[in-house]
Amino acid sequence: AMPVIGFLHGGSPEPNVNPVAAFRKGLAEAGYVEGQNVAIEFRWAAGHDDRLPELAADLIRRRVAVIATPLSTQAALAAKAATTTIPIVFGTGGDPVALGLVTSFNRPGGNVTGISFMTAEMGAKLLGLLHELVPQAARFVALVNPTSSLAEPFIKDLQEGARTLGLQAEVLYAGTDREIDAAFVTLVQKRADALLIAPDALFTSRRAQLATLSLRHAVPSTHVIREFAEAGGLMSYGPNLANAYQQTGIYTGRILKGEKPADLPVAQPIKFELVINLKTAKVLGLNVPDKLLALADEVIE
Known part of the structure; x- marks a missing residue:
């Protein structure tokens, strides 16, 4: 069976069409194309952050291979609270160490890594x-x-x-x-x-x-x-938002290939x-x- 990516986000699909396309581009760079060798399950909270824990639990019940939360810090926190085993790839504007997502930038530790923009x-x-x-x-x-x-x-x-x-x-x-x-x-x-x-x-x-x-x-x-x-x-x-989503896609693909979040350093964007x-x-x-x-x-x- 094809591996399934759980895509968890605090926003809505309509304003995020281009960012999602950039995420798919990153996945493709890592060798994964939706419908060919990977499936994506999307869960949008549409601005209701209180729904994120239930949406995260739903993805875990679906036995997804990895959870991606690009540019949605609250989604990353909800996913981390819901599982210690399924890999999570975040995109956050915050400090992931201060947020408790990872133990350090270079050696994230647990089941979580991703991209930090420090916005x-x-x-x-x-x-x-x-x-x-x-x-x-x-x-x-x-x-x-x-x-x-x-x-x-x-x-x-x-x-x-x-x-x-x-x-x-x-x-x-x-x-x-x-x-x-x-x-x-x-x-x-x-x-x-x-x-x-x-x-x-x-x-x-x-x-x-x-x-x-x-x-x-x-x-x-x-x-x-x-x-x-x-x-x-x-x-x-x-x-650059598109670049950030693309990087999240690349990391998600690398984890599907077998790399461990604990060993993937948190990436920081070059381009402002x-x-x-x-x-x-x-x-x-x-x-x-x-x-x-x-x-x-x-x-x-």
């Missing part, structure tokens, strides 16, 4: 870039998912960055679509000058909604994935990208400094 520690970097882009902004607000394990390190890094730059950064919390809408109402009431959207599977899958709301309320905003800028957000800075949406900048009446344009990997016109 949780990018609060200060995003704030700095947004400050350069909107120098007159005084009140910065961060949108954070309270259920996310990345929330605390992101806020800590953001506050340290704010202190260094002498800026004010407030935190608003949202864990559902309705709360995202409500947060924007609060944002307007607080007269926020700029918005940082924290790394989170929910926000990534709701990037179009977030970009639209930012434009509607004329708030310059940034997020960690380029797809946010492509959807109309002002700017994004972070690891800065994308600026000039069209959005014009709508917001912003002049993008030449220095930033020169740094940008892509400028959307």
Whole structure:
């Protein structure tokens, strides 16, 4: 019988069509093609992280050969809590050692390994870039998912960055679509000058909604994935999402071939990208400094 991969994710399938294609590409690089010599069982929590433990248990009952949780930290934690024997390949924006997923980067130890992007520690970097882009902004607000394990390190890094730059950064919390809408109402009431959207599977899958709301309320905003800028957000800075999913696919394939997660070091992405949406900048009446344009990997016109 063909080996089965359990694909567990906190988001929804529709916004993740391209990332899943990149995951399949990684699998193919490792010699596995869906329908030919491997099957994939998808389980999506659609923004309801509380459903992840049951979805993980379901995959374990299906006797999957490996569980992949690309770019879904909560899914990785749910899978780890559910099995100590089935190999797990994660993609996380957090520190996998601090999250308790692995014992170390070089020697993960148990049944878990994967890719770490460290986007949780990018609060200060995003704030700095947004400050350069909107120098007159005084009140910065961060949108954070309270259920996310990345929330605390992101806020800590953001506050340290704010202190260094002498800026004010407030935190608003949202864990559902309705709360995202409500947060924007609060944002307007607080007269926020700029918005940082924290790394989170929910926000990534709701990037179009977030970009639209930012434009509607004329708030310059940034997020960690380029797809946010492509959807109309002002700017994004972070690891290449497709590349991350592809790497997760390669690792999943290597484990299917018989390599042990304990011996596969946690990989870290090489490529970070800065994308600026000039069209959005014009709508917001912003002049993008030449220095930033020169740094940008892509400028959307």
